[in-house]
Amino acid sequence: MIEVNELTKRYGGTTAVKDLTFTVRPGRVTGFLGPNGSGKSTTLRMVLGLHAPTTGTVTVDGRPFRDRQRGLRHVGALLDAGQVHGGRSAAAHLRALARSNRIPRARVGTVLEQVGLAGAARRRIGGYSLGMRQRLGIAGALLGDPPVLLFDEPLNGLDPEGVKWVRGLFRELAAEGRTVFVSSHLMSEMEHTADELVVIGRGELIAAESLTDFAARGSGAGVTVRTPDGDRLAALLTGEGATVRVDGDVLTVAGVPAARIGELALDHRILLHEITTRGASLEDAFMELTADSVEYAAGETR
Amino acid sequence: MTTTFASHTAEPRPRFFDLAAAEWLKLWSLRSTGWSLLVAALAVLAFNAGKAWDNVRYWPDEAGYAEKFIADGIPLMHAFTTDAGTVMMLATGAFGALAVTGEYSTGLIRTTFAAVPARRSVMAAKVCVVAAVMTVFGAVVAAVSFAATQAILSTEDAGVSLDHPGAPRLVIASALLAPVAALVGAALGTLIRHGAGAVVGSVLVLLLLPLVLGEDRHWSAVLAHATPYVAWMRLGDSQYDPGAVPYPWTAGGAWTVYALWALAAAAVAVTTVHRRDQ
Numbered sequence: 001m002i003e004v005n006e007l008t009k010r011y012g013g014t015t016a017v018k019d020l021t022f023t024v025r026p027g028r029v030t031g032f033l034g035p036n037g038s039g040k041s042t043t044l045r046m047v048l049g050l051h052a053p054t055t056g057t058v059t060v061d062g063r064p065f066r067d068r069q070r071g072l073r074h075v076g077a078l079l080d081a082g083q084v085h086g087g088r089s090a091a092a093h094l095r096a097l098a099r100s101n102r103i104p105r106a107r108v109g110t111v112l113e114q115v116g117l118a119g120a121a122r123r124r125i126g127g128y129s130l131g132m133r134q135r136l137g138i139a140g141a142l143l144g145d146p147p148v149l150l151f152d153e154p155l156n157g158l159d160p161e162g163v164k165w166v167r168g169l170f171r172e173l174a175a176e177g178r179t180v181f182v183s184s185h186l187m188s189e190m191e192h193t194a195d196e197l198v199v200i201g202r203g204e205l206i207a208a209e210s211l212t213d214f215a216a217r218g219s220g221a222g223v224t225v226r227t228p229d230g231d232r233l234a235a236l237l238t239g240e241g242a243t244v245r246v247d248g249d250v251l252t253v254a255g256v257p258a259a260r261i262g263e264l265a266l267d268h269r270i271l272l273h274e275i276t277t278r279g280a281s282l283e284d285a286f287m288e289l290t291a292d293s294v295e296y297a298a299g300e301t302r
Numbered sequence: 303m304t305t306t307f308a309s310h311t312a313e314p315r316p317r318f319f320d321l322a323a324a325e326w327l328k329l330w331s332l333r334s335t336g337w338s339l340l341v342a343a344l345a346v347l348a349f350n351a352g353k354a355w356d357n358v359r360y361w362p363d364e365a366g367y368a369e370k371f372i373a374d375g376i377p378l379m380h381a382f383t384t385d386a387g388t389v390m391m392l393a394t395g396a397f398g399a400l401a402v403t404g405e406y407s408t409g410l411i412r413t414t415f416a417a418v419p420a421r422r423s424v425m426a427a428k429v430c431v432v433a434a435v436m437t438v439f440g441a442v443v444a445a446v447s448f449a450a451t452q453a454i455l456s457t458e459d460a461g462v463s464l465d466h467p468g469a470p471r472l473v474i475a476s477a478l479l480a481p482v483a484a485l486v487g488a489a490l491g492t493l494i495r496h497g498a499g500a501v502v503g504s505v506l507v508l509l510l511l512p513l514v515l516g517e518d519r520h521w522s523a524v525l526a527h528a529t530p531y532v533a534w535m536r537l538g539d540s541q542y543d544p545g546a547v548p549y550p551w552t553a554g555g556a557w558t559v560y561a562l563w564a565l566a567a568a569a570v571a572v573t574t575v576h577r578r579d580q
Contacts, residue, residue, distance in 0.1 A: 026307060048416045051579040066419045069316040077416050083409035085332065092331035100324035100418050102314045140413065147307040177307035 001026055001179055002047060002148060007056035009042055015203055016042040020056070022198050022208040024181045026147070029174045031194030031211075032183035035290050039203035040183045041079070044152050047181075048077055060148055072101040072144030078137035078151045086126030090117055090136050093125060098143055111139040116165075130157030138166070148179040155189050167193045187286040201290040217285045222254035223261055226274035233270050237261065249273075321418065321427035329401065329431060342393035343443050347450065349386035354451040361458045368460040375541040377455050377462045378469060381448045382476040387534055388509060390443065390476070391483040394436055395504035398487030401432050402571065403497040411580055421575045425492065429568045432488055433481045440480030444473045468540025471553065475537035475560075482530050482560050483508055485567035492574040523549035533559040 002024040009017040017039040024030045034040050045051040047058050049066030057064065060075055068074055084093055094108040112118045115135040120128070125136065134157055141149055151170075155163050170193055174180045184190055190197065190211070197214050199207040207214055226249055227233055234244045234251055242256035253261060258277045265272050329335055357380065361367070371377065405411040418424050448469070452461035462469060487504040494500045508531060515526035526532045527549075533556040536542065544550035 045412075045579075048412075049419050050412055050415055052577075068419045069423075070313070070417070071419050072417050073313050075416070079412055079416070080409055083413045085328075085404065085408050085410050087332045087334060088328075089331070092327065096324045096327040096331065097413070097417050099327055100321050100414075100424075102317065102320045140417075179307075 001061055002181060003057075003059050003062075004043070004047070005057045005059075007043065007046060007058055008054050009039075009046060009051065009203075010054045017046070017200075017203040020200065020203070020205050022205060024179055024198070025196070026179040027174055027177050028195040029170045029180045029182060029193055030196040030198060031190035032181055032198050032200075033187060033190060033286060034183075034185065034200040034206075036185050038185075038200050038290075040185075040200065041152055042203075043200070044077070044079060044150055044181075044183065047150060048075065048079070070101045072097065072103060072146060074144070074146055075148045075150060076141030076144055076146040077149070078134070078141045078154055080152060081130060081133035081137045081157070084125050084133065084136065087124060089122050089124055090128075090139070091121040093136070094140060094143060097140055101144055103144055107143060107145075111142045114142060115139040131159055131162050134158055134166075135162070138169070146178070149173060149181065151180075151182045153183055153185070155184065163189075187283045191282050199286065199289065206289050211282070215282050215285055217289065222252055222278055223256070223258045224274070224276045224278060225251040225253060225261060225272060227251065227265070227270060227272050229270045232268070233261075233265060236264050236268060236270075240264070316420075318423060318427065321423055322430055325424075325427045325431040329435065332404075338393075338397065339439055342390070342397070343439065343446075345393070346386045346390050346443050347447055349389060350380065350383055350447040351450045351454060353383050353385075354380045354454040357460075358454055358458055368458055371455075371460045372462060375468065375539075377452060377460060378466070378472050378538070378540045380451045380455065381469070381472060382444060382538060384535070386447065387476065387479060387531070387538075390440070390479055391508045391531060392505060394439070394480040394483040395487035395508050396501045397436065398432055398484030398489075399491040399500035399504050400487075400497055401428065401484075402488050402491030403495060403500050406491075406495045407497055415575075415580050421580075422572050425572045425575050426568075429485065429488060429571050432484050433564070433568070436481040436484040437477065440477035443480070444477040447476070448473050472538045472540065475534055475556075478560055479530065479534050482564050482567075485564050485571070486530070489567035489570040489574075492571045517547055517549060520549055527551050527555065528559055530560060530563050533557075 004020050004022050007017055007020040008015065020043060032040055042051065046053050047060065047065065049064060065071065065075060090112060091108060094111065095105060098105060098108055109118070112121050115138050117132065117135050117139060120132065125133065128136065134154055138151070138154065141151065154166055158166060170180050170182060182193065194211055196210055197207060198205070199214070225233065228249055230246050230249050230251055234246050237244050237253055237256055240256050240260065243254045245252040258275055262272070262275060405414060414424060415421050448464065452463070455461035464470060464473070483504070486508060487500065490503040490507065491500040494503055512526060512529040512531040515522050515529065517523045517526060527536070536551065536556040537553055
């Protein structure tokens with residue numbers, strides 16, 4: 001369990017993270033979402049004690065991580081796949097890490113096997129693709145068999161097969177009762193991975209809730225109705241409190257479920273050609289909620 | 303619904319030895335380590351042996367020259383020349399600096415400190431490994447230099463053995479120059495956190511600083527004596543004449559300078575990482 005409490009980090013005059021409070025629970029995959037530069041990496045560094053918070057606290061399983069003598073059995077982390085020395089082999093890199101934490105050497109082979117790098121274990125990391133480095137970083141995180149795992153943008157550079165594998169791995173780790181905290185700036189990456197979401201923008205918390213609750217926030221959810229009697233139905237639905245957009249014979253309805261729309265149409269003998277429920281798009285919800293907090297927005301399209 | 307994960311094994315007691323072993327693995331798993339040490343050793347050896355060879359090649363054909371040569375302490379001067387000392391400090395200072403900054407330039411330091419949050423212990427382990435490797439390196443280079451130069455001079459019967467007065471001190475002081483310079487480099491590495499910057503910094507501190515400090519004024523002489531390079535020259539000088547310089551000092555003082563630099567540099571390397579964001 002990771003508990004972040006009123007966490008603030010300032011670098012000189014800029015505030016990278018402001019008053020963040022959230023909890024990451026065991027047994028599920030929690031996505032950590034935010035646009036580029038929103039403070040995700042800063043937050044993760046503070047979780048790991050690499051950066052000291054200006055104010056506030058963060059604990060992992062009840063203790064600040066910096067208080068631990070050795071870390072790998074408590075938290076496994078992949079912060080940046082580039083944080084390795086290119087001149088070493090994957091096996092040598094992991095052997096040194098394992099040794100520092102008194103983890104048996106045999107474990108190195110096990111995790112390399114697990115991430116699919118066993119065949120490349122003796123090659124220099126400098127020659128690895130980004131996807132292979134991500135796998136190596138994941139192997140390092142798994143080394144200590146820890147109850148808490150942190151991954152910063154782990155899907156970058158992975159091929160589709162790799163993405164599928166990583167998602168499966170995260171689910172598996174969570175199912176074993178571990179806390180799995182995964183950051184990303186792309187909602188689509190989280191859609192099939194996370195159960196819970198922590199969303200931040202410009203260093204401030206926007207949402208900390210389940211994926212389904214978050215999706216419901218987006219205005220994209222609703223019902224599409226096609227009827228020759230659009231104006232009458234629109235009036236009835238508005239009377240029921242729905243938001244309706246009329247576009248020829250197509251109505252886009254939000255706020256009233258499809259079943260109720262069907263009932264109303266039947267009661268008033270309105271012919272329906274089509275009635276479809278559209279699921280909320282997570283991407284839409286994410287874009288809407290973070291629109292105000294995008295640090296580097298592209299210019300308006302003309 | 304959720305189960306809480308229980309680790310399979312209890313956590314073993316943390317040991318400093320494991321950190322040192324990890325640093326050892328890190329050092330020797332880089333191919334550049336062995337090569338750079340070999341090149342540095344050969345360079346130092348070349349400067350020393352070259353000087354001895356030069357002497358032998360242009361050996362004057364006069365009676366009693368070898369005895370005078372030995373009486374003037376010249377065999378010991380050739381056993382570890384000032385050029386070789388300069389190269390040795392340059393190479394080992396850079397070695398110490400890069401042992402630290404190599405982790406910063408790649409960001410590996412974050413991986414390291416996330417694995418071992420006890421940062422000071424990590425740096426202490428690194429300092430121990432660098433100091434140990436450099437001491438062995440210095441000892442081998444100084445011993446081989448002594449043996450090679452005296453063997454070359456012996457062709458004209460001008461070589462001395464290790465029991466010659468001043469010889470053990472020269473060999474030990476030259477050997478220890480390596481760990482002292484490497485620790486200074488490592489300390490600058492933790493302060494500057496940038497490879498090229500740390501190497502330039504160690505050249506400034508180890509080599510340029512003693513050049514600008516003269517022996518003529520008292521304050522300047524004191525500062526000069528406080529540099530490892532001048533301390534090494536004092537320890538290597540078997541013919542040191544306190545009457546010949548305005549501000550003489552003792553070999554004990556020179557050993558103290560060695561010790562203080564090593565300890566201060568180690569302290570800086572270990573404590574700097576504690577508070578700073580990584």
